[in-house]
Amino acid sequence: MERSGEDDVADNRAHLTAPSDDDDGGGDFEASALSSNMFLDHVGEVVLTHNSDGLSWELRESIPNEGSHCLGIKLDHKVPDNIKLSDMYAVELAGYGSIHRSNAGQICFGTEFHGYEMYLLKVHGFKKSKTKPCLWVPATYTFGHKDLSTCEMWVNLVNASLNREVGRPKNLLVFVHPLSGKGNGYRNWEMVAPIFARAQIKTRVIVTQRAGHAFDVITSITNNVLRSYDGVVTVGGDGFFNEILNALLSSRYKAPYPPAPSDFAQSVGINGCSVVHNPNEIVSENSDQNEDDDPLLAIPQHNGSGSSNLHTYHQDADFPFPNEWFRFGIIPAGSTDAIVLCTTGARDPITSALHIVLGKRLSLDIAQVVRWRATAASKVEPCVRYAASFAGYGFYGDVISDSEKYRWMGPKRYDYCGTKVFLKHRTYEAEIAYLEVESENTNSASDRVQALWGTNKSERLICRTNCMLCNTKPVYTSSRATRPTPYSRPEETRWLKSKGCFLSVGAAIMSNRNERAPDGLVIDAHLSDGFLHLIMIKDCPRASYLWHLTELARKGGHPLDFEFVEHHKVHFLITFHVSSASLNIFGLPCFLYVVQTPAFTFTSSGNQSVWNLDGELFQAHQLSAQVFRGLISLFASGPEV
Numbered sequence: 001m002e003r004s005g006e007d008d009v010a011d012n013r014a015h016l017t018a019p020s021d022d023d024d025g026g027g028d029f030e031a032s033a034l035s036s037n038m039f040l041d042h043v044g045e046v047v048l049t050h051n052s053d054g055l056s057w058e059l060r061e062s063i064p065n066e067g068s069h070c071l072g073i074k075l076d077h078k079v080p081d082n083i084k085l086s087d088m089y090a091v092e093l094a095g096y097g098s099i100h101r102s103n104a105g106q107i108c109f110g111t112e113f114h115g116y117e118m119y120l121l122k123v124h125g126f127k128k129s130k131t132k133p134c135l136w137v138p139a140t141y142t143f144g145h146k147d148l149s150t151c152e153m154w155v156n157l158v159n160a161s162l163n164r165e166v167g168r169p170k171n172l173l174v175f176v177h178p179l180s181g182k183g184n185g186y187r188n189w190e191m192v193a194p195i196f197a198r199a200q201i202k203t204r205v206i207v208t209q210r211a212g213h214a215f216d217v218i219t220s221i222t223n224n225v226l227r228s229y230d231g232v233v234t235v236g237g238d239g240f241f242n243e244i245l246n247a248l249l250s251s252r253y254k255a256p257y258p259p260a261p262s263d264f265a266q267s268v269g270i271n272g273c274s275v276v277h278n279p280n281e282i283v284s285e286n287s288d289q290n291e292d293d294d295p296l297l298a299i300p301q302h303n304g305s306g307s308s309n310l311h312t313y314h315q316d317a318d319f320p321f322p323n324e325w326f327r328f329g330i331i332p333a334g335s336t337d338a339i340v341l342c343t344t345g346a347r348d349p350i351t352s353a354l355h356i357v358l359g360k361r362l363s364l365d366i367a368q369v370v371r372w373r374a375t376a377a378s379k380v381e382p383c384v385r386y387a388a389s390f391a392g393y394g395f396y397g398d399v400i401s402d403s404e405k406y407r408w409m410g411p412k413r414y415d416y417c418g419t420k421v422f423l424k425h426r427t428y429e430a431e432i433a434y435l436e437v438e439s440e441n442t443n444s445a446s447d448r449v450q451a452l453w454g455t456n457k458s459e460r461l462i463c464r465t466n467c468m469l470c471n472t473k474p475v476y477t478s479s480r481a482t483r484p485t486p487y488s489r490p491e492e493t494r495w496l497k498s499k500g501c502f503l504s505v506g507a508a509i510m511s512n513r514n515e516r517a518p519d520g521l522v523i524d525a526h527l528s529d530g531f532l533h534l535i536m537i538k539d540c541p542r543a544s545y546l547w548h549l550t551e552l553a554r555k556g557g558h559p560l561d562f563e564f565v566e567h568h569k570v571h572f573l574i575t576f577h578v579s580s581a582s583l584n585i586f587g588l589p590c591f592l593y594v595v596q597t598p599a600f601t602f603t604s605s606g607n608q609s610v611w612n613l614d615g616e617l618f619q620a621h622q623l624s625a626q627v628f629r630g631l632i633s634l635f636a637s638g639p640e641v
């Protein structure tokens with residue numbers, strides 16, 4: 001008997017296991033898996049099944065005499081046969097339309113098949129690119145059924161499951177920098193806006209008219225209004241993200257300043273407490289600390305509660321940081337986009353949009369940079385900035401400063417100005433003080449994690465999706481705790497100073513991978529380990545510096561393996577006592593907690609360059625910087641490198 005496609009469509013109704021009458025289509029369907037015969041566009045007739053993981057489908061077993069090509073055929077392994085809920089962001093009815101025959105040429109609808117008209121539903125998700133898994137490609141599966149109510153039932157069913165997915169945003173504040181990069185900001189937003197619309201995410205979109213526009217909006221918005229959003233999305237480059245980061249933190253995060261440079265403190269005759277804007281901060285009473293050895297003026301203490309990070313103090317109660325729920329999203333449109341590359345692994349607006357709508361979450365370290373004086377002659381006026389990726393002086397500052405004049409060139413301005421600045425070979429005198437842990441070994445934290453987790457010591461621990469190092473909570477050591485931790489004991493730390501002529505001074509918060517530096521400046525820097533990588537490039541012959549830059553531009557290069565390059569993982573150490581003897585770590589009673597914040601101080605002398613914070617200029621004669629571990633959360637899941 002030859003069966004027509006029409007018969008197949010009609011038959012589908014019989015195979016549907018419908019929810020009970022009192023179910024509204026959005027109730028709890030997870031107790032038993034549901035399945036239904038549907039047509040999958042470009043594949044064939046399938047049995048579609050819904051279970052707690054998502055949707056799966058299998059080619060329906062053919063009936064004898066039916067189109068022989070699909071008898072018992074399992075789906076081609078190249079054709080997906082399921083989609084997980086976690087990879088799905090929308091489902092929608094798509095009207096009445098055509099279902100097409102199999103791409104693989106299998107004739108699964110019978111030999112007479114020329115396409116069916118039926119009701120359609122589309123399931124939207126993503127798949128990873130085969131060649132580059134960090135690149136996420138939208139994937140849409142179109143299912144068809146003759147009966148509209150069956151399609152509606154499936155849409156309700158999947159929507160109910162999607163609504164139960166935690167962490168997905170519902171309402172976002174979006175800032176678009178229309179002139180970013182090559183002027184792509186608005187185009188990139190138009191490219192991704194349909195993804196947000198399909199995912200039923202409300203967006204309030206503000207297209208900036210000038211630099212500082214987004215800053216003004218964020219700082220003037222009330223906490224109540226801000227809390228109505230699940231996050232803020234920037235469509236632009238690193239500099240634009242930096243503007244919004246600073247707007248949020250400067251108006252809502254009140255952290256103690258890092259310690260001031262000692263010579264600065266002596267010259268103005270103040271102690272550390274008088275320059276911190278945190279009234280509850282107290283000076284360390286750590287008797288082990290020798291003031292002569294300590295280049296830093298004072299060690300602010302925090303009234304910590306023993307929580308897993310340092311951010312429990314002096315919060316805006318209405319809008320605290322770290323804030324796991326309120327996240328930042330970045331749709332890349334800039335000239336460099338290092339932050340996006342380091343946090344998603346791709347510089348792709350669609351990939352970033354998918355990370356956002358799927359509600360991915362990643363903690364990010366943030367550096368607080370405090371300028372004490374803008375120039376040697378200026379008054380003491382502490383001024384705070386935050387940076388997510390990098391703070392650089394000398395070469396890095398000069399390139400950005402020069403390139404401001406050539407914005408019209410787009411991203412090429414960095415190559416042009418980079419060459420100019422390289423040829424000038426300017427050096428700058430400065431004194432840098434930092435606290436290093438185990439100075440012989442810049443990888444102490446990762447070594448300990450490797451020891452804990454048994455990974456190969458010779459491998460550099462690169463920050464990836466679900467990074468072990470970033471997910472290892474800071475553990476406060478005690479004199480009684482014996483288990484190794486990623487943090488060091490006070491006796492393993494020492495203050496160091498470096499004074500001289502530098503081509504550049506840089507502090508990397510993340511690896512800073514970008515298209516000009518495929519492995520970044522510090523290949524094994526992590527997104528949320530709480531460390532700062534201080535890179536000091538001392539005066540050297542031009543050819544040597546060129547070699548360093550060539551290594552930086554080369555995949556697999558070793559830009560830090562030069563005699564004139566100093567690389568330190570830095571710390572600033574804070575201790576405080578916990579009076580409760582009932583506290584314990586790994587089952588051991590603890591009395592003293594040690595908490596560290598990476599920090600350094602900087603004082604220039606002679607000619608002055610400018611600092612580059614995430615690509616934004618910042619003039620400073622004297623400054624200090626510290627890192628707050630995981631201060632903000634991003635809609636991202638880390639790179640799969």
Ligand SMILES: Nc1ncnc2c1ncn2[C@@H]1O[C@H](COP(=O)(O)OP(=O)(O)OP(=O)(O)O)[C@@H](O)[C@H]1O
Pocket residue numbers: 177178179180181182208209210211212213235236237238239240241243333334335336337338614615616
């Ligand atoms: N409408 C606007 N007109 C001019 N400047 C703007 C506007 N909106 C934002 N800006 C400013 O432009 C600066 C640079 O923005 P952005 O980072 O997007 O571009 P980029 O420099 O090309 O990229 P990257 O930082 O990745 O190199 C930021 O400081 C931002 O404040």
